[in-house]
Amino acid sequence: MANEPWQQALQESLTAPEQLLDRFDFDPLPLKAVAERYPMRIPSYYLDLIQAVGDPIWRQCVPDLRELDETGLFDPLGEEDLSPTPAVIHRYPDRVIFLASGSCASYCRFCTRKRKVGCSALSMSFRELREGIDYIAATPQIKDVILSGGDPLLLPDSVLGDLLARIQAIPHVEIIRIGSRVPVTLPERITDKLCALLARFEPLYLNTHFNHPREITEQARQACGKLSRAGIPLGNQTVLLRGVNDDPQTMIALFRGLLKIRVKPYYLHQMDLACGTAHFRTPISAGLEILKALRGPVSGLATPHYVIDLPGGKGKVPLLPEYVKRRGEVLEIRTPAGELVEYPDCSLLS
Numbered sequence: 001m002a003n004e005p006w007q008q009a010l011q012e013s014l015t016a017p018e019q020l021l022d023r024f025d026f027d028p029l030p031l032k033a034v035a036e037r038y039p040m041r042i043p044s045y046y047l048d049l050i051q052a053v054g055d056p057i058w059r060q061c062v063p064d065l066r067e068l069d070e071t072g073l074f075d076p077l078g079e080e081d082l083s084p085t086p087a088v089i090h091r092y093p094d095r096v097i098f099l100a101s102g103s104c105a106s107y108c109r110f111c112t113r114k115r116k117v118g119c120s121a122l123s124m125s126f127r128e129l130r131e132g133i134d135y136i137a138a139t140p141q142i143k144d145v146i147l148s149g150g151d152p153l154l155l156p157d158s159v160l161g162d163l164l165a166r167i168q169a170i171p172h173v174e175i176i177r178i179g180s181r182v183p184v185t186l187p188e189r190i191t192d193k194l195c196a197l198l199a200r201f202e203p204l205y206l207n208t209h210f211n212h213p214r215e216i217t218e219q220a221r222q223a224c225g226k227l228s229r230a231g232i233p234l235g236n237q238t239v240l241l242r243g244v245n246d247d248p249q250t251m252i253a254l255f256r257g258l259l260k261i262r263v264k265p266y267y268l269h270q271m272d273l274a275c276g277t278a279h280f281r282t283p284i285s286a287g288l289e290i291l292k293a294l295r296g297p298v299s300g301l302a303t304p305h306y307v308i309d310l311p312g313g314k315g316k317v318p319l320l321p322e323y324v325k326r327r328g329e330v331l332e333i334r335t336p337a338g339e340l341v342e343y344p345d346c347s348l349l350s
C-alpha cells in the first residue's frame with residue numbers, strides 16, 4: 001500500500017545537520033553529537049519557513065551545542081513517578097495523559113520530553129497501549145483523556161481511529177483531547193479523511209502549538225480551517241522561548257494571527273526545567289511583562305493563561321501576583337492546593 005503524501009513528506013525530512021548545507025552557510029560538524037543524542041527531524045515544509053541561521057524557526061528545530069548542557073532536570077515534571085503504566089501519566093485526579101506516539105513531525109529543541117521523544121524509550125508497543133487503556137477503564141475518576149507523546153497525529157488513521165474508539169467506549173470518559181504540532185510543522189497531515197475520522201469522536205478537542213507568527217502560513221490556515229469545519233475546537237499552547245518569541249510585539253502578532261485562523265490562545269507556558277533547554281529559558285518577569293502588554297491592545301480572546309508547570313508533578317499554576325513571591329533568586333509559588341513550592345528563576349541570564 002502506497003504511502004499517503006504526508007507520510008512521504010515525513011520520510012523525506014532532514015535528519016542530519018549537514019543536510020542543511022544546501023541552503024545555509026554554517027558549520028554542521030559540532031552539531032552532529034547533539035543530533036545523535038537528541039534526534040533531529042525537519043520536514044521540507046517547515047524547513048522552508050527558515051529565513052536565516054539562528055532565526056526563530058531555526059532555533060526551534062536545528063540542534064544547538066547548548067543542548068548538551070546538563071543544567072536542569074532529566075524528568076522536570078516528575079512524569080516517571082506518575083506513570084502507573086508506560087503509556088499513562090496520571091497527575092490530576094480526573095484526567096490522564098495517554099502517550100499514544102513516540103515520534104513527532106519535527107523534534108522541537110525545547111521539548112520537555114526530549115529525553116525520550118524520538119527515541120526507542122517512547123516507542124509504545126501494542127501491549128503497552130492496551131495496558132494504558134485497561135488502566136483508564138479500571139479508574140472511574142478519569143473523565144478526560146489527553147492523547148500526547150510524541151505526536152498522536154503521526155499514527156496512521158486506522159491505528160488512531162482504533163485507539164480513539166477504545167477510549168471513547170469507556171463509560172466514565174467524558175472528553176478526549178489531542179495535543180499535536182502537525183498543523184504547524186506538517187499541515188499536509190490534516191487531510192479530509194483525518195478530519196472526518198476525528199469528527200466521529202465528539203466531544204474531541206485539539207490543542208496545537210504555534211510559537212511564532214511566521215508559523216501562521218496559508219497551509220497552516222487551511223489545516224486549521226479543515227479541523228474547525230469538522231467541528232473540532234482548537235486551542236494553542238505557546239512556550240515562552242528566549243530568542244524566539246520573548247517580546248510583546250511578537251506575541252501580540254502571534255495571538256492576533258491565531259484568532260484569525262480560529263485557534264484560541266489557551267496557555268503561554270514558562271519553559272520547563274528540562275536538561276538541554278536552559279538556553280531557551282527567560283525570567284518569569286519577561287512573561288509577566290508580555291501578559292501586561294497584551295491587556296488593552298488585544299482582545300481578551302487573544303490573551304492566554306500564563307502558567308508554570310511545577311517540578312515534581314505539582315501541576316500547572318497561573319503566574320499571577322497572588323501566586324508568586326520573590327525571595328532573592330528563588331520564587332516561592334503557591335499551588336492551588338495551598339502548598340508552597342520553591343522555583344529557581346533565571347533572571348540572571350543576560
